[in-house]
Structure formats: C-alpha cells, structure tokens
Amino acid sequence: MYRRKLSLSSTRLIRTFNAVSVLQTLYKEGSCSRARLTEVTKMSQATIARIVTELTDRGVIVEERVGESNGGRRPIIFRLNYEQLFTVGIQLLKERSSIVIGDIKGKILFKKVFHQTSLEPEKFIKELAREFELLLEGSQIDRENILGVGLAVSGIINRELGLLHKSINLGWYEVKIVELLEKTLGLPVFVENDANAGALAEIWFGGAKNVSSLLYLKAFRGVGVGIVFEGKLLSGVKGMSGEIAHYPLVDNGKPCRCGQHGCIESYLYMPDILQQYARESGINLDDDNELLVYAFDGEPLAEKYIEEISEILAKTITFVTLLLDIDLIIMGELWGKVGKQFAALITQKVEIMTKYSGLNKTILVKPSGLGVDSDLLGAIGLVIDEWFTPPIWC
Numbered sequence: 001m002y003r004r005k006l007s008l009s010s011t012r013l014i015r016t017f018n019a020v021s022v023l024q025t026l027y028k029e030g031s032c033s034r035a036r037l038t039e040v041t042k043m044s045q046a047t048i049a050r051i052v053t054e055l056t057d058r059g060v061i062v063e064e065r066v067g068e069s070n071g072g073r074r075p076i077i078f079r080l081n082y083e084q085l086f087t088v089g090i091q092l093l094k095e096r097s098s099i100v101i102g103d104i105k106g107k108i109l110f111k112k113v114f115h116q117t118s119l120e121p122e123k124f125i126k127e128l129a130r131e132f133e134l135l136l137e138g139s140q141i142d143r144e145n146i147l148g149v150g151l152a153v154s155g156i157i158n159r160e161l162g163l164l165h166k167s168i169n170l171g172w173y174e175v176k177i178v179e180l181l182e183k184t185l186g187l188p189v190f191v192e193n194d195a196n197a198g199a200l201a202e203i204w205f206g207g208a209k210n211v212s213s214l215l216y217l218k219a220f221r222g223v224g225v226g227i228v229f230e231g232k233l234l235s236g237v238k239g240m241s242g243e244i245a246h247y248p249l250v251d252n253g254k255p256c257r258c259g260q261h262g263c264i265e266s267y268l269y270m271p272d273i274l275q276q277y278a279r280e281s282g283i284n285l286d287d288d289n290e291l292l293v294y295a296f297d298g299e300p301l302a303e304k305y306i307e308e309i310s311e312i313l314a315k316t317i318t319f320v321t322l323l324l325d326i327d328l329i330i331m332g333e334l335w336g337k338v339g340k341q342f343a344a345l346i347t348q349k350v351e352i353m354t355k356y357s358g359l360n361k362t363i364l365v366k367p368s369g370l371g372v373d374s375d376l377l378g379a380i381g382l383v384i385d386e387w388f389t390p391p392i393w394c
Helices: 004-008 017-029 034-041 045-057 121-139 177-185 194-204 264-268 270-281 290-296 300-324 333-337 340-356 371-387
Strands: 061-066 076-080 086-092 097-103 108-114 146-153 156-158 163-167 172-175 189-193 214-219 223-229 328-331 364-367
Touching: 017 034, 017 045, 017 061, 017 076, 017 371, 034 045, 034 076, 045 061, 086 121, 086 371, 097 121, 097 371, 108 121, 108 371, 121 177, 146 177, 146 194, 146 371, 156 189, 163 177, 172 177, 177 189, 189 194, 189 371, 194 214, 194 223, 194 371, 214 300, 223 264, 223 300, 264 270, 264 300, 270 290, 270 300, 290 300, 300 328, 300 340, 328 340, 340 364
Parallel strands: 086 146, 146 189, 214 328, 328 364
Antiparallel strands: 061 076, 086 097, 097 108, 156 163, 163 172, 214 223
16 A cells, blocks of 8 residues: 655665664754764764765754763764755646745745646656756756755645545546656655645744644635644544535525535635625625625625625634634635734624623634745745744744
8 A cells, every 4th residue: 555654764874764763863953963863863973974074065954062071072063964965846727837946944945836738647747847947957956955845736645555545626536646756756745635734834934833722714715614623634534534624504595616505605715705796796896805805995795795704604614613623723815815804804704703602702813924825835844844843943
C-alpha cells in the first residue's frame, strides 16, 4: 500500500534519515554544536561529523559562532541556513493552476500561473511537471535543497494515503495524486484540502501564530472549513472534517450544485449570487467586492443580499465554534479580502447567537491577512509541517 509518510526517506542528501534528524534538531535547538547533535540524535560522532560537513558544503547549515570552552577546544555552533532551504507550493484549480517556490519562513520567491490544456489527471500532471521545471530552471535553485512539494486542492483528501477521493472543481475521483506527482517531479509530495491548507498557512505565517485552535473558513466558489485544534490539523477518519458545504439548512428553493436545495453553499456560492443580483437589479458587477461596496453604501438590494450571507456565515461559524469550543475564526478568500468591516458584522451576529446559547464565550472573527496566495502558502506550510514543529517564529 502506498504510504505518504515514506516520502521523507530518500537517497538525496537532505532527505536521508540522518540528514533529516540533524536538520530537525538544529531547528528545535535553534543552534548547537556537533557534540549536542550527537547527544540528541544518538548518532555516532563520525556520522554527525560527516553529515554536518556535507550539509555545510551544500550551504544548508552554516557556522553561527564559536561556543564557550569546557576545558578543551572551543566548539563550533551551527544553525540552519534558512535562505538555502526551499519548498514548493502548488494550487490546482479548474480555471488555472499556480506553482510557487518559497523559503521555509513562508516568503514566496518565484511564482508561475498557467492555464492547463487538459483536466485528465495524468496529462494534467505532465503539464504541471513541465511548468515546474521551467520555474525551477528560471529560479536557479538547486533541486537538492528543496524539502518537498505541498499541494492544495479543493476536494476530499486522504492525506495519509495521498489520495484525492473527490474534487468537484476538477472533476476527479479516486486519483492517487501524490504517487503521480512524486513519480513525475522526483520530490516528496504532501497533499491537503485547500481549506485545511489555508488553516495551516494561518498557523505558520498568518494571524494565528500564537493560537492553538482556530477555524479557517473559505466561502466563495465553494465552502470549506479548515480546523486546527490544540495545535493539530483535524482531517477526520476519512479526510472529511470541515466538509460542510452541502449540509442542508432550510429548503428555501435555492438550488445547489449537488442537486439538493438549501445547502450552506447555495447561500454562499458567489458566482450564483452575482448572477441573481444582476437579474434582480439589472446591474452586472465586474468585481466580487462591489456587492459589499454597494451594501455598505446603502443600496437596498445589495444590503439584503449581504444580510442573508452574513446571517448564514454567522450561523455556520457559531455552530462549529460552539461544537469544538474554538475562539478564533479566520475568514479567507473574498470574505477575508473585504476586510474588517465585514468581519465586524459577522462578529456582531455571532455574539448575539452565542448569547442565546447561554454560554459565556467570546468568539473573534477576523479577516485573513495572507491575501490571494493563502492556499499556496498553505501548500508550503504542508511541507514545513511535516518537517518542523512548532512554527518558525524567527
């Protein structure tokens, strides 16, 4: 059976077991000597000396300073060279796909967006591989210094098996996405649902660095929730945690892409909302943000739409946060992009609903500050999350 966690073992230097142990120890310790590496990893002095020399020659670790002597020769203290350790993030969408190369602090260094010509999985992956090679060549980054590839994709994912069970956006079912990508790219690959990846991005690089539990909500061209609980991403037994899009609220006749009526997504799927608004108002909005601008400017029909959207978002948020006792909600995609005013509206509604529950609880709703690259940063975070814990604060 194909197992994702085998990906960290490789004949390539920085992904061999011994090198991984040294890199992870340096990360946890911040910096340390060869003697300390020997003590922590339980490897022999000779093995540590060899690994440190090889990693230093590659520029992956560097000499930070000379330590204090304990009676003998003063030890050399080593640290990670964050500028020479890289990750790759990939976002797959029906309309377009994106590839980035970033460092392990979440800084995107190179980015490539392309429109694939085929949605057939194997052809799609081959095309993706060609685009990646072009990006890698242009970046002049050594493949050997890449820790791995993170993949954010809309759908139901079994992260442990590297299996994409279902993606409505791509029209894919039961695709061994990690196995396909690893064979094609020659790098370890880690996959996660895009909402879960967004939650990881907030933990590693965003507004939740000091938070152990949060809910990350995506609701634009689909609805998804990523949940980090007590420092761990919740995926569920079958990778379905947070798959709330097609939970039926009230059958009010609103059709959903799944075929039933009254789903959460039927209230929040923005392309349908804008089409309906255009039919009723005669106004075609070119920018997704304009509906909120119209609403906050007092346009009655836009106000009605935003009131309904905010009510559904607040109900969804309140239910999930009370169920899991989470205090922080971060809104991504459009609802995060529109900023503090909309988040304040949701917070107000959540406070009212929470009060009705009789619980003494404060729930903070805030927009994501990561912008349009939140999924890609989440993909990068997937790789870092496999290598290093807790998040890098420095």
